[in-house]
Amino acid sequence: MEDLNKAFEQHMEQMAELVQKFSAELRSGLQPAYENFMGFIHAIDxxxxxxxxxxxxxxxxxxxxxxxxxxxxxxxxxxxxxxxxxxxxxxxxxxxxxxxxxxxxxxxxxxxxxxxxxxxxxxxxxxxxxxxxxxxxxxxxxxxxxxxxxxxxxxxxxxxxxx
Missing domain, CATH: 1.20.1280 (Monooxygenase)
Known part of the structure; x- marks a missing residue:
């Protein structure tokens, strides 16, 4: 039972970390996506x-x-x-x-x-x-x-x- 609780806590920590990364990306706005898109456009002849x-x-x-x-x-x-x-x-x-x-x-x-x-x-x-x-x-x-x-x-x- 203790192993199950420990695994559940690790899973919840991973989920919290993913949510934090996702929210940080959302807060950064569309600038990174725009830069990637423009890099793609400029890389093509x-x-x-x-x-x-x-x-x-x-x-x-x-x-x-x-x-x-x-x-x-x-x-x-x-x-x-x-x-x-x-x-x-x-x-x-x-x-x-x-x-x-x-x-x-x-x-x-x-x-x-x-x-x-x-x-x-x-x-x-x-x-x-x-x-x-x-x-x-x-x-x-x-x-x-x-x-x-x-x-x-x-x-x-x-x-x-x-x-």
């Missing part, structure tokens, strides 16, 4: 052709998503392709990390995949969320349209019964 191509790809995919917003089947294909791109990001990071000398001046592809997650998966997830929200709005519109048709049909049936 934005004139690399593959980066320009990647950004152009994401822009064209976003434009295609916006233009095709009324075509649900095409949007679902885009949605699945975007999520497939995110799913295969780890494998893509490994392949690009092994062959970075063929298309880049420096190796951006770390083992944790931070670069690829930020510049590949992030935009794909944003596009997938846009498609998802558009689909939800489209479904709401269809539900309202269906309910109106149902109410009109019921009104016609009740008029026919009265005649």
């Amino acid at each position: 934005w004139k690399e052709p593959f980066l320009i191509g990647l950004l152009a790809f994401h822009f064209l995919l976003l434009l295609t998503t916006i233009i095709s917003r009324r075509n649900s089947n095409f949007q679902m294909c885009l949605f699945l392709l975007a999520l497939g791109g995110v799913y295969f990001a780890e494998r893509l990071n490994k392949i690009l990390g092994d062959n970075w000398r063929n298309f880049a001046t420096q190796n951006y592809f770390d083992p944790h995949g931070i670069f690829l997650s930020t510049l590949w998966s992030g935009p794909l997830l944003v596009i997938a969320i846009i498609i998802l929200v558009n689909t939800l709005f489209h479904l709401c519109y269809l539900i309202v349209k269906w309910k109106k048709a149902e109410l009109r049909h019921r009104a016609r049936l009740s008029r026919n019964k009265q005649d």
